[in-house]
Every structure is written in structure tokens, then in C-alpha cells.
Amino acid sequence: MRSYVVGGAVRDQLLGLPVQDRDHVVIGATPEQMLAAGFRPVGKDFPVFLHPETQEEYALARTERKTAKGYHGFAFYTAPDVTLEQDLVRRDLTINAMALGEEGEIVDPYGGQADLGGRVFRHVSEAFAEDPVRILRVARFAARLPEFRVADTTNALMRRMVDEGEVDALVPERVWQELSRGLMEQRPSRMLAVLRDCGALARILPELGVPQEPGEEGDARIMDAIDGAARRAHPLEVRFAVLMLGLGTNAAPDPKPVQDVCKRLKVPNECRDLALMTARETGLAAQRSVALDPEAIVSLFERCDAFRKPERFAQMLLAAASAPRVPNLLQQTAPQITKALAAARAVNAGEIAQRYVESKDRIPEAVHAGRVSAVEEALGPGH
Numbered sequence: 001m002r003s004y005v006v007g008g009a010v011r012d013q014l015l016g017l018p019v020q021d022r023d024h025v026v027i028g029a030t031p032e033q034m035l036a037a038g039f040r041p042v043g044k045d046f047p048v049f050l051h052p053e054t055q056e057e058y059a060l061a062r063t064e065r066k067t068a069k070g071y072h073g074f075a076f077y078t079a080p081d082v083t084l085e086q087d088l089v090r091r092d093l094t095i096n097a098m099a100l101g102e103e104g105e106i107v108d109p110y111g112g113q114a115d116l117g118g119r120v121f122r123h124v125s126e127a128f129a130e131d132p133v134r135i136l137r138v139a140r141f142a143a144r145l146p147e148f149r150v151a152d153t154t155n156a157l158m159r160r161m162v163d164e165g166e167v168d169a170l171v172p173e174r175v176w177q178e179l180s181r182g183l184m185e186q187r188p189s190r191m192l193a194v195l196r197d198c199g200a201l202a203r204i205l206p207e208l209g210v211p212q213e214p215g216e217e218g219d220a221r222i223m224d225a226i227d228g229a230a231r232r233a234h235p236l237e238v239r240f241a242v243l244m245l246g247l248g249t250n251a252a253p254d255p256k257p258v259q260d261v262c263k264r265l266k267v268p269n270e271c272r273d274l275a276l277m278t279a280r281e282t283g284l285a286a287q288r289s290v291a292l293d294p295e296a297i298v299s300l301f302e303r304c305d306a307f308r309k310p311e312r313f314a315q316m317l318l319a320a321a322s323a324p325r326v327p328n329l330l331q332q333t334a335p336q337i338t339k340a341l342a343a344a345r346a347v348n349a350g351e352i353a354q355r356y357v358e359s360k361d362r363i364p365e366a367v368h369a370g371r372v373s374a375v376e377e378a379l380g381p382g383h
Contacts (some may be wrong), residue, residue, distance in 0.1 A: 004025050007096050015116065023056070090125075093123060120150075135167060140191055144186065180236055180271075183226070187227055232318075258275050258279045278319040281303070282319075300337070313341065347371050
């Protein structure tokens, strides 16, 4: 029995990057031997165990065979006679198909170190085509390692997978998982470019207004906007909202395609709500050419539930500031709006309510008026 560190940990160590998680593959062992050594089984589809002390994952070496479309359609074989090379050949990219032995030796049967040096994403074997998630993973790796390029042969293989409908078999949850992880990398535009170049973007996000072929004219501002959100280290909710501002072909954002995308990909509520609110308010603001008055500002706060959720409203302003198309009023007046929100939130709604105990139906109107007055005073004449 012998174990090796495999995959991303080896890649990142050779690149001089921080190693986040260490996965291990075990050669020449049975599940019974792993249990006897104190490992705890956790794998559902194939034997994976947690180390009794480090809690790192140890998987028995395995081979796999495609049995149906999609990424669930596999049959796995694990046995002591499966070699390290047989296990590594089923992996996606050569840079992820290396192993680190117990004495520190690098096992690299498929040229991963050469591709690291050449900054190339290259598939290990034709088995790549059996799992459509690998297209998403390559795109995510491109966002994380933007200096890498996709090998022509690998891009051609991914395009063939798209043409054969493999991407259509992806479940929404997995698409969202990979998309959201890519958005959190240093250059999310590279993810979009890789998906575009192999034709997958048109299947996954057909609403996005970026060119669908390399060299095609398109809205480069979308790419710049999402990269800008990444440079500013905005959270996922903001980055997704910025991406959604690039939907469609209209100058002003439209909540309808945003809603369609969120429903199709089963986007989590926090990301969905911020994206919808940002599209709605940025679209409205893009139609105005004069400064918002106190009445309109307070109405904006009320529509956005800013008094109960000021942090989300602040995120909406961050996303609106990165709007990839026409400038909008939220961009131009964000400091004043932030100041106005502080003033409006300082209004004591409970105290106002006490004045109308005999006519409670007037309370909302009175609170609203108090907030408008506070905003007007905070912004001053001409605001």
C-alpha cells in the first residue's frame, strides 16, 4: 500500500501558490485495509476515506467507464491492481494529473510539468470528453490562472462536446457551483472567454451580451466590468449582479432576463435578489438625466428595503458603479445617496408613530415624510 498527493495540491506547489487542500490516492489497498488502519469511509460513488488524524481525503486508485450522458453516467472500478498511471489518466488536465510521492518525488506520466512551464491547459486523454463538468472546470481554471491558454486540441474537443449536447446534460446546481467559483477568481472574464470560444457560453448563458465567437464584435465592457469587480475584491453577490447587468442588448438593464437566468440556474436567494434589484434600479436610473430629489431618494430606499437591509443596498450601489453599459444616476450620485440613507435611517419611526395612535393609517405617510425631510436637510440646497 502506497499513497500519493495528487491533483491541485501538486500543481499549486509547483506554481509556488498556496496549497489549499491536499487530496491523496492510495495504490494497492482494499477498503478493508483502509478501515483496519483507522480511516473513516465517506465516499458514496467510490471508496474515499478520511485520515484518522489529518482528516484529509484518501481515495483508492480507480478507473472509470462512461455509461450514460452527463457527469453522473460513470461506472467505477477500484482494486489493488489499479496503477497510479491508470488513476491519473482519467483526470481532466495534464497539470492536474501529477502525483507527489511520500519521498517527495514527482510522478508526471502525461507532461504536466511541461504544460505548467508553457502555461497551457491540455487534456490528458479522450476521456476528458466523457464529463461535461470539465468544460466548466477549464473555464474556472482560466479565471484563476489567467496567463494560461487552452490548447487548440483541447478547445476543439470541448467544442465537439458542446456540439454533441454534453453541456446540455449539466444540472443547474453544478453550473452555478462552477460559475460562482469562477466569478470569485482574479479574472472572471477569462472564464467567460473560454466558455465563449468553445461554444458553451451560448448554451449556459445565452442572454449574455458578449461575442459568441473569437474575434466577433461584442461588448468588451462586460468583461472589463466583471474584472473590475474582482480587482476591488467585491463579494460574490456583487460580482454576480455586475455580470447580470451585461444581459441582453438594450442600453438599460432589464430585470426580466436576470430573473430567467436565476430561475434556470437555481441561483441562491442572496445573489438573485441583489441582481434583480440592481438591474431594476440601474435601469430606472439610466433613464434619468437630473439629480434625484429627496422624495425620489426615499422612494428608492423603500423599494429596496434599505432601512431593514442597508448592507444589501450598499452592495447594490457597488454593483451599479460597475454597470458595463451607459452611465447611470446611481453611479453619479452614490456618495449623496449613501449620506441620504444614513440621515433617513436616523429618523425615529417609533417616535413618529406615537403621535398617530388615534389614526394609525397615517403612520406610513408620516414616517415617509419625516425621512424625506431628513434627506432634504442632509443634502442641503441644490444637493
